[in-house]
Amino acid sequence: MLDKLKRPKSVLIFILLLSFGALIIDLPKFTIKFDKPFKVEQSFGGYAIGWFGGKFVRDLQIKKGLDLQGGIQVTLQADMKDIAEKDRKVALESARGVLERRVNFFGVTEPNIQTSVSGDNYRILIELPGVTDSKEAIQLIGQTAQLDFAEQKVLEEKPLDNLTPEEKEKQAAVPPVFAKTDLSGKDLSRAAVTFDSKTGAPQISIEFTDEGAKKFAEITKRNVQKPLAIFLDGVVLTAPIVQEEITGGQAVITGQFTLDEAKLLSVQLNAGSLPVSISVLSQKNIGATLGEESLKRSLIAGVIGLMLVAIFMLGNYGRLGILADIALIVYGLITLALYKLIPVTLTLSGIAGFILSIGMAVDSNILIFERIKEERRSGKSLLPSMEAGFGRAWDSIRDANICTLITSFVLFNPFNWSFLNVSGMVRGFALTLALGIAISLFTGIVVTRTLVRVFYR
């Protein structure tokens, strides 16, 4: 018996440490939340906390969405001169899709991306929340990322007249010694940043599609002991000498990359190249669409709703309810901390969703407590009915939550399957849903159970 009691106490210590850590990460948020009643803003001012004799400085801040904080708006002009009139709208739409993928591969940021056509002007408007470095934003979205593989030119050349204007342009972009092959960025299945095993320098590993692998094998076969140049947007990145035919469909691009450049390039290659070249027309910081007022009101509503749920649990389940309320607070602390660490872009709807998730987080507690009540009614004594309650409720908690996790998994689309969306909005939703489930499972079961074992006797 004593052994059994020892373990929950060490789990309790772990939970306390975890909550304390989460609290420290959350704190600036709390100064906003409890500004008026507690006046704690001064003591924690800024991001520095003056504890342990020294200063603990951190700049973790919740990432607010376009509606709450605004961000940066970049207007891009698409160059349509080489594209037939009737294809221009389609080209603009597909450019928009590529840009959306690029932004979203960079993280869950919930951007707004819109096209705009007026007269001969084909534009794309991108709004990114919380981006302070406009250079980075423009670098990420502003390159065509057309990848080409070129071999040394052979003497008997295809007559220029047989080429389409588009191909002519491509030819022109390549310095005369190299001729473009039919292998291009379109044949990639994925690209990733890796490191050279000898020098440790960042490089980009690419994998071709099945068809791309065949093309690559043919090209390497006929170019053994000759250079094969890799072009990005018409500029030679590297031109290694082919040692032998490569059939595996894999290759590595080396160059003088910094780690950030390599990451950026892999994002661009994964998202695909733009069908049109684009240039930045304007960029500006934009303010929030909603005032502080709406944020405050929602937060106040959240606090009151939380109190109502706490009172409800207390009224319905007595002392067990208090323990569930403590678990709920732990849930709130951990969730907020993770939102900051990941970071999750928080919009007003996201906050409403978070508040809703608090209501849902008590579900496992209600399931367990109802079970305990039932076991008690069937005549069992307190301790066995508590353990039985936790044990029996587990099946339904597991199955119900796995179903929700399946939904969030498909909507998040972690493997970037092209038939599913990669939109920031849907992904943001899926991520918060999955986080909510995972954390509520932890607090609803592990935390409550430990609290019950230690304090409820």
Next chain:
Amino acid sequence: MIRFISFKKIYFVISALVIVPGIVSLFLWKLNLSVDFTGGAIWETGVSAPDARKLEGFLGKKQVEEVVSVQSTGDKSYLIKFKPITEERKNVISDVLAKKYGEVKETRFETVGPILGGELIFKTIIGVVLAALFILAYVAYQFKNKMYGISAILAMFHDSLVILGLFSIFGHFFKVEIDTLFVTAVLTILSFSVHDTVVVFDRIRELSRIYPKISFPELVDKAINETIVRSLNNSLTIIFMLLTLLLLGGVTTKWFVIALLIGTISGTYSSTFVAAPLLVVWKELMEKRKKWTKNG
């Protein structure tokens, strides 16, 4: 013990009373799509208004209903987003502003496409369908009966029809628009619906192990009786949260919260009064078929 299952026809009638008008409305009036789906116009302008909120408030007072949002882009310059409007209408609005704030400098006026393109909606629907299939497979596997999976998904389908239908009606009568928030609300409702249904099913599974000899309708009755308190309690905590958000939260999230509220109620209802009765109906059908094939 209340004999819930003996009233199963009534539950289906109640559901039909909500869903059928909704479907009719969806056909007649479709959904009232917001600027997120239709695209609109942006107007960047220099006005000496004190801040974005005041400018938005002023436009609201002057009954300029096409305004979607106002953002500041620096000192005395604003980015106003509109529903689709004509150049003439914009000039009228410009005059209204000029009367109040003096000179109005226009930086640009452009029509813009939607934030939620057709592709995104299509892919999200594919995602939901795929998730539904996975859930169907998982539930069918866990409960060793495909009908459990199918009933859970039908209940989820029931809830989506309720929410889409009601919002089509709201759209027609109260000009409620379908926007990005609504898409999020529907996704939330779908996950909640299945979550709740599985809890009821789990009890049926457990009871069938304990009492293998009881008839199926009686078993389902017993399961409903035992889970209904937890279903109500759980929904009540969510409803408390949503009601405070509705009463105290901002105007922006009002319809989002209402959508979630309807979904929570529908999701709770459908788990007990749609998914579970469907299981009974299915069992009855199977037995009838068995008899029929035996006799025939």
